[in-house]
Amino acid sequence: MGCRSLKKIKLFRISLLMLLTVIGLSAGSLTVNAASWHHGTPKEIRGLYQGKRTSQAEGFGYYYTVTSKSFTLAVSNWPLQKDVHLKYKKLRPHVYRLVGHTQKRGIVKGGHSDSVVYRKGKLLLTTDYKTYQKKKLKAFKLDLKNPAKRTHKLSGEEGPIVRS
Known part of the structure; x- marks a missing residue:
């Protein structure tokens, strides 16, 4: 037993x-x-980023507001473009693919959004995913002429004008 x-x-x-x-x-x-995929936005890119004005008609330079749940682009004299329901994937160091839904607002069509964000020090550079697939980091070359720089508050008309 x-x-x-x-x-x-x-x-x-x-x-x-x-x-x-x-x-x-x-x-x-x-x-x-x-x-591989995570909900929201990466902590590394969260914050407020602003570029310089490109003409006298602009009241302020464009800016990005990145929170844990949204990615917003604001350009003077245009409606906000806000991406929500985001998920992200890290493509390489400091480069992230953001996939989500753009909210319909004014002339901004709602729908699927697929973009790539590159944080280089205090600078934030963006492009769409198709362009990034073709050119990799060279896709951000045009954005380097007037990059969005990390800031704590937005500056208004006093900023310099950048010629493209």
Whole structure:
């Protein structure tokens, strides 16, 4: 009788070990898939960024407001372009792909948004994903002429005018 109970205990332990192994492997595969896409925006790019004015008619230089749940672009004399329901994927160091939904507002059409954001020091550069696929980091070359710089408050008309 003592031998049978030892066999039952041994069989129970082996079954338990196999069950834990199967659970561990299935949970491991879920975390691998979830590691590529994340909800919201990356902490590295959150904040307020402003570019310089490009003409005398602009009241302020364009600016980006990045929060944990939205990415907003504001250009003087244009309606806000706000992307929500975001998820992001890190493409390389300091480069993120943001996918979400652009809210309909005025002449801004609502719909799917797919962009790439590159943070270089205090500068924030953006482009659409198709352009980034073709040109990689060269896609941000045009944006470097008037980059959005991290700031704590927006500046108005006093800023210099940048000629493209």
